[in-house]
Amino acid sequence: MQPFSIRCYGDCDGQRVRELYTAGVWEHFPRARRHLLGQWWVWVAVGLVLGLLLALPLPPVLALGLGAVLLATVHQLLRHVWSSLINQNLRADLLDPASHYLGREGGCFWVAECQGQVVGTVGVVPSNASPAELELKRLNVAITHRRRGIAKALCRTVLAFAHTSGFTAVVLSTSLIQTEAQHLYLKMGFQPTSTVLPPNLLAKLTNYTIHRYRLTLAGEFRSLDPKYPLGINAVKQSSGGSQPDPDPDPAPGAAAAPATPKWGWQRHREQQQQQQQHREQRQWHRTGSELSKEQGAELSRERAPGVS
Ligand SMILES: CC(C)(COP(=O)(O)OP(=O)(O)OC[C@H]1O[C@@H](n2cnc3c(N)ncnc32)[C@H](O)[C@@H]1OP(=O)(O)O)[C@@H](O)C(=O)NCCC(=O)NCCS
Structure with a gap:
């Protein structure tokens, strides 16, 4: 199995994230x-x-043909x-995950990468219902x-981020037809909390329900895997990624929090600052080389009379 790693979203990932x-x-x-045909x-x-x-005065073949066209x-x-959905x-x-997720306090967006290709995504934002969640x-x-x-x-990764950022719970919604996702969330320790019908006519007519899940971070998350309580190490282990492991063998129940937990927007701002610094350095080098060219030309002009 090819190894994969998880990293923060970058602007170059936008197209691939939308494709996925x-x-x-x-x-x-x-x-x-x-599901519709089941109604x-x-x-x-x-x-x-x-x-x-x-019942129309048409040959039955034509009537059936019309029926097929209608279907x-x-x-x-x-x-x-x-x-449209x-x-x-x-x-x-x-369309702009950087500003929607990373540009927002408490938000973040990650991609899973395998052999240089983005193969998975997930984002988080503070919940509208409760900012502590x-x-x-995605x-x-x-x-x-x-x-x-x-x-x-x-x-x-999400649970570790939520925990180190001080959120009390992680919540999510999925639809009735996303059965793999429902298995996954139950496996991860989420509990179903409610089932709602979206406020649109088609969803109501077809009984297309949305299922909400919640995982409280106080107890359930730690009980998922006592060896890797925050999941960070488990991510590294399963990914075979080359990033440094913050604590290769944490004590059971210990919080393997990163040394300096940062919000998504803080990382994003840091990345922007680094890019700005990089641009300034390049500008400095360019100006420097232009200056040295000018100085060289000046020097050769100064030397020119002596040479001739
Ligand atoms: C749901 C989804 C993200 C799972 O991704 P994945 O990388 O295959 O999942 P994992 O390999 O990590 O599997 C985790 C668990 O999910 C469940 N699961 C995943 N695929 C499953 C399937 N086809 N049938 C049943 N359970 C499944 C299992 O419980 C599995 O644990 P296990 O392998 O120990 O049995 C993926 O199927 C997907 O992207 N689906 C389309 C988009 C979607 O529905 N997203 C959810 C939005 S709410």
């Missing part, structure tokens, strides 16, 4: 369609339309709705890299 998100949501389209009223509507078409149109309409979510935060969002792993523990490692 889009692919992850499209992947669920067949399940959403199956009794859909079959009543299909039966009524077909009955109506067959194909409905299918395209559903794809359009799904695609993706675009709406992309616009909400993923952190909301986990957890996604490339279909080519599933079942290797990448999502677990990303979750542990």
